[in-house]
């Protein structure tokens with residue numbers, strides 16, 4: 001397994017992250033366990049901020065897309081590092097506000113925001129809404145007017161770009177549930193309409209073409225298209241002051257993945273903006289909103305190996321105490337992961353096995369065909385690169401409690417999300433009166 005961030009193999013031959021021995025962590029906190037390398041998360045944020053700062057021709061701001069991994073502690077880190085925060089639901093918003101994250105640095109995404117969500121966000125004083133469609137635009141102006149407020153908005157545009165990634169995580173193609181369609185003129189119409197509305201203030205445009213992208217071309221093509229729309233808006237008398245080009249920067253899950261360096265992609269974005277926005281009286285501010293690229297490589301999940309089963313001549317299955325409930329990505333996107341035995345990290349790989357989860361589902365396989373030392377019951381398996389869209393997409397399928405999340409940093413390990421208990425799992429269940437077990441009394 002590739003060792004990201006502060007991960008290394010220590011003298012005991014154990015995997016260590018953030019100065020903490022993962023075998024000890026598994027003993028202390030139990031498994032499955034999400035281990036987040038705080039120093040690496042901060043370092044990734046800083047690399048985006050630094051790369052943006054170096055593009056001195058215009059203001060460049062970085063937001064963290066909190067859908068990738070959002071907890072109270074994570075919001076504290078985002079605030080400390082000075083980023084903005086992208087939320088996509090009231091739950092993500094409330095998490096940020098409860099963590100004391102400044103509302104004016106938050107903006108609200110999503111293709112179906114409810115009236116209640118909009119109301120709460122305006123009342124909290126968030127910075128911007130990224131408006132996805134005409135119904136929302138109308139609702140937003142109504143709610144803003146009823147509260148006597150003006151909502152600052154960006155319009156989410158679907159630029160008609162097919163990024164080279166899994167079709168489930170492409171978002172910028174024309175046939176998409178997200179955003180105003182560019183080609184048919186919907187996006188311009190939305191800008192025109194919003195300029196006439198009282199409760200909203202049109203400030204800019206947004207596009208996000210997909211996730212886990214490895215080439216700069218998809219971004220530069222999208223910016224070119226967005227620039228033509230911005231030019232049309234400027235000619236019509238409503239120039240944009242913000243262009244948000246989304247997230248989607250790929251990371252290295254396995255050796256097949258060749259991510260772009262942060263500096264490279266930011267520079268490509270900056271150069272394209274400079275070239276494409278020559279028409280503009282004022283360069284718009286450029287925003288990026290990475291999620292995966294900030295937290296993905298900083299997460300590792302620890303599991304305990306349970307059963308090992310051999311299908312003669314075919315395959316050896318090694319089952320761990322988690323699976324698709326804590327990492328849905330292999331089942332959903334055929335995502336590939338790497339792993340090692342955290343307790344025997346220096347031993348040579350002697351067999352090829354497949355790692356199965358414990359859910360009642362044949363597709364619950366975390367890794368197919370991985371070379372490991374001979375695996376035994378009780379071994380600690382560490383799966384790398386699980387920081388993004390793992391905890392945030394976890395479920396209670398098969399009524400499994402969700403794992404704990406810890407931050408490790410300079411030899412310290414702190415719980416940031418407690419492990420769910422079985423009591424938590426049944427806490428919201430109710431038995432209707434007619435189904436309650438009758439206690440037959442003898443009398």
Ligand SMILES: Cc1ncc(COP(=O)(O)O)c(C=O)c1O
Pocket residue numbers: 065068086109171208210211212246247248249289290291292293388
């Ligand atoms: C609108 C928007 N912005 C940002 C992101 C973050 O994407 P990533 O985690 O790939 O950077 C997403 C998710 O794909 C998204 O839908």
Ligand SMILES: N[C@@H](CCCC[NH3+])C(=O)O
Pocket residue numbers: 067169171211212329388389
């Ligand atoms: N959840 C996806 C990315 C979704 C992006 C959100 N628009 C993943 O795990 O890769």
